[in-house]
Amino acid sequence: MKRTVVLGAAxxxxxxxxVYTFGDxxxxxxxxxxxxxxIIFHTGLQIVPDAKAYxxxxxxxxxxxxxxREATANTSSANQSMTQRLMQSSTRTMVAGMFMxxxxxxxxxxxxxxxxxxxxxxxxxxxxVVGMLGAATVIVRANAGPPGYVYWQNLPQNLxxxxxxxxxxxxxxxxxxxxxxxxVPMKTTKKPGEE
Amino acid sequence: xxxxxxxxxxxxxxARPGDRTRASAxxxxxxxxxxxxxxxxxxxxxxxxxxxxxxxLFAGPxxxxxxxYFLMRLPARFGRSxxxxxVAFAGIFLLTIAYLSxxxxxxxxVWSGSNWPTAIATWNTLLLLWIGTLVMLRGKQNSRxxxxxxxxxxxxxxxxxxxxxxxxxxxxxxxxxxxxLWFLDRHLRRTRPQWLSTYRxxxxxxxLLIAGMxxxxxxxxxxxxxxxxxxxxxxHAGADxxxxxxxxxxxxxxxxxxxxxxxxxxxxxPLIGATGAVWSVKTIPLARRRSGFPKLxxxxxxxxxxxxxxxxxxxxxxxxxxxxxxxxxxxxxxxxEAPFLLRMI
Numbered sequence: 001m002k003r004t005v006v007l008g009a010a011x012x013x014x015x016x017x018x019v020y021t022f023g024d025x026x027x028x029x030x031x032x033x034x035x036x037x038x039i040i041f042h043t044g045l046q047i048v049p050d051a052k053a054y055x056x057x058x059x060x061x062x063x064x065x066x067x068x069r070e071a072t073a074n075t076s077s078a079n080q081s082m083t084q085r086l087m088q089s090s091t092r093t094m095v096a097g098m099f100m101x102x103x104x105x106x107x108x109x110x111x112x113x114x115x116x117x118x119x120x121x122x123x124x125x126x127x128x129v130v131g132m133l134g135a136a137t138v139i140v141r142a143n144a145g146p147p148g149y150v151y152w153q154n155l156p157q158n159l160x161x162x163x164x165x166x167x168x169x170x171x172x173x174x175x176x177x178x179x180x181x182x183x184v185p186m187k188t189t190k191k192p193g194e195e
Numbered sequence: 196x197x198x199x200x201x202x203x204x205x206x207x208x209x210a211r212p213g214d215r216t217r218a219s220a221x222x223x224x225x226x227x228x229x230x231x232x233x234x235x236x237x238x239x240x241x242x243x244x245x246x247x248x249x250x251x252l253f254a255g256p257x258x259x260x261x262x263x264y265f266l267m268r269l270p271a272r273f274g275r276s277x278x279x280x281x282v283a284f285a286g287i288f289l290l291t292i293a294y295l296s297x298x299x300x301x302x303x304x305v306w307s308g309s310n311w312p313t314a315i316a317t318w319n320t321l322l323l324l325w326i327g328t329l330v331m332l333r334g335k336q337n338s339r340x341x342x343x344x345x346x347x348x349x350x351x352x353x354x355x356x357x358x359x360x361x362x363x364x365x366x367x368x369x370x371x372x373x374x375x376l377w378f379l380d381r382h383l384r385r386t387r388p389q390w391l392s393t394y395r396x397x398x399x400x401x402x403l404l405i406a407g408m409x410x411x412x413x414x415x416x417x418x419x420x421x422x423x424x425x426x427x428x429x430x431h432a433g434a435d436x437x438x439x440x441x442x443x444x445x446x447x448x449x450x451x452x453x454x455x456x457x458x459x460x461x462x463x464x465p466l467i468g469a470t471g472a473v474w475s476v477k478t479i480p481l482a483r484r485r486s487g488f489p490k491l492x493x494x495x496x497x498x499x500x501x502x503x504x505x506x507x508x509x510x511x512x513x514x515x516x517x518x519x520x521x522x523x524x525x526x527x528x529x530x531x532e533a534p535f536l537l538r539m540i
Contacts, residue, residue: 091313092312092313092316092357092358092360093357093358095316095357096353096354096355096356096357096358097354099320099350099351099353099354099357100350100351100354102347102350102353103347103348103350103351103353103354104347106346106347106350107344107347107351110343110344110346110347113343114341122344
C-alpha cells in the first residue's frame, strides 16, 4: 500500500512539473474569427407549398413561441453545453484528466491486488453493470432515428409535386442584422465525371 | 381443567411477542409510508411555502438532535480510533472554515466571480480526499475489510467534480438528506432488527415517489422567484444551474428530501432510542465515565438550545439573511455525518 501511495505521489509530482513546464510556453496569438452562432433549442419544421398564398408565412405555435422566449432568456453562460464550459477552462480539464488518470491507475492496482473471491465478484458485478450501461447506450443511440438531412432529402421533388415536407430544425441565434435564413441540409450526390 | 388452562396460557404467552412484533412493524411501516407520502404531497403542492416553514421549524432542532446523537456516539476513550477522530475533527474544522471563507473572500474582492467554479472544485476535492482518508483509516481498523477500492472511487469523483464543480456541489445538496436514511438503517439493524426488512421495503417507495414527482412536475412552469427569498430557495435547489428544468420540480424534490431528513433526526431516531433519553447526559459516554465532563456536556446541550432559540428569533426578524447564514454554517453538520456514519458501518 505504501509503495502504491509513493508511486502515486511521484506520478502526481511529475504531472505537476509538466504543468509548470507548459506554463512557460507563450500563449499562441489569437486571430479574430467571426463569432459562431449558438443553437438555443431544437424543434420541427414543415414546408408546405401553397398555390393560393401571395406571401411566404412562417407560422409558429404559441407553445413554440413560449419555448423560444424562454430559450432566448436563458442564453447566458449558465446555459452553455458541457463541452463549451470545458473549452473555457483548460486548467479544470487538466486537473480532471489528472484525477481520471489517478482513478484508473489505482483501480488497476486494486484490481491486480484483489485476490479475495468477494472482491472478484464485486469486480465482475462492476464489469457487468458497465457492460449493461454500454449496451443500453448502444440501444438508445440505435433508436435515435436517421440523421436530420434524410428528412429534407426529398424537398425539391416534394416542392415540385406540391407535397409537404417535414423535418427537424435547430433555432440558431447569429450576429448581424440579416433577414431570417433557412438552411436546409442537402447532400449532393454527384455522379463520376460531373462537376 | 387446571392443566388445560395452563396449556392455553402457555400458548398465548408464546404467541404474544411475535404478534406484538408484527403489529409494531406494521405500525412502523404505516407511519413511514404516511409520512413519506404526506411529505411528497406537501412538497409538490406548495414547494416554496413548505420550504420556508420546514426550515423555520426544524432546521435548528434537527441540528440539536444531531449534536446530541454525535456526542452519544463519541467514545469516552479513542484508543485505536485516535487517528481516525483526529483526521475527522481536523477535517470538519478546516473544511468548515474554508467553506465559510469562500463567500467572504469573494465579497472582499480577493478573486473574481470567474474563478468561483475553480474555488468550489478545490473545496469539493479536499472534501473527497478527506472522506477517502477516513474510509482508508476505518478500513484499516479491521483486517477483514479491504476498502482500498475507495481510492479509485474518490479520484473518479474528483475528476467528475473538476468537470462540473457546480453540478457536483448541487449533487451534494440533494444527496445529503439521504444520509439520514442510512443512519436510520444502521440503527434499526442494532436496536430493532425485526423492523429492518419492513423499513427497507418502505424505502423502495422513495424512488417511485421521486420518479412520480419528476414526471408530474417536470412539465409544470417554473416558480415565480420574483422576490429575494423565493429566488434564494430556487437557486439553492439548482434552478440557475439547470435552466431548462422546471424550478417547481427542483424545489419540490429538494424540500421533500429535506423533510425526510428532518423527520429521521427529530422523530425516527429519538423514537427508536438512538439518541438516548433526550434530557439525560448519562447516556453520553464522555459524561458517564468517572473522569468525564458531565457539566461541560450539559452546558454544551443547554447552550445549543439557546442557539436554536436564537435561530428562530433570527428567522422571525430577517428570514432570508438568517437562512443564508444557517445554510453556510450548517456545512459543519453535513461534514460531521461522514465520520460518524463510517463508525456505524
